Amino acid sequence: xxxxxxxxxxxxxxxxxxxxxxxxxxxxxxxxxxxxxxxxxxxxxxxxxxxxxxxxxxxxxxxxxxxxxxxxxxxxxxxxxxxxxxxxxxxxxxxxxxxxxxxxxxxxxxxxxxxxxxxxxxxxxxxxxxxxx
Numbered sequence: 163x164x165x166x167x168x169x170x171x172x173x174x175x176x177x178x179x180x181x182x183x184x185x186x187x188x189x190x191x192x193x194x195x196x197x198x199x200x201x202x203x204x205x206x207x208x209x210x211x212x213x214x215x216x217x218x219x220x221x222x223x224x225x226x227x228x229x230x231x232x233x234x235x236x237x238x239x240x241x242x243x244x245x246x247x248x249x250x251x252x253x254x255x256x257x258x259x260x261x262x263x264x265x266x267x268x269x270x271x272x273x274x275x276x277x278x279x280x281x282x283x284x285x286x287x288x289x290x291x292x293x294x295x
Contacts, residue, residue, distance in 0.1 A: 197223040200292065210281075212291040221247050229253055229290045233280060235260045254282045 191200050200223070201214035215236070216224060230253060234240055237259030240248075248255050262267055 197226050199223050205292070209288045210291070211288075215292050216244070218243050218247070224290060225251060227290070228288050231256065231280070231290070233258065233277065233291045235291065237261055291292045 170202045198219055199213065200216040203211065203213040206212050211227065211229075224247075229251070231241050231254055232248060234255060236257075236258045240255060240257065245255075247253075256277075258273055260273065
């Protein structure tokens, strides 16, 4: 859920759904721009989101969520354009290079424990978990 300040007297109020039913894109707009979520976007819990890997067209959506930390689950280096966005927004990036696919995934206990420390850490406000799917 995205919370906004209450409109002031005289402000034009345009009501639009923040998120529509499954299979439809986010239709909330800021300044006329449609906010497009990354593929397979979903809410895990309050302040915790997950999706496929975001592209630059998804950055306004992530900014609107006020993401403060990203958990990147892929072994590949974080793309430069994404790293620049993360840096410009003051987002903390945690990378856990997990090898494999949906069909065959092996994760060490150490990696799981490190990821859980980040996921459960009190210093993480709004968390976004991303992987190539």
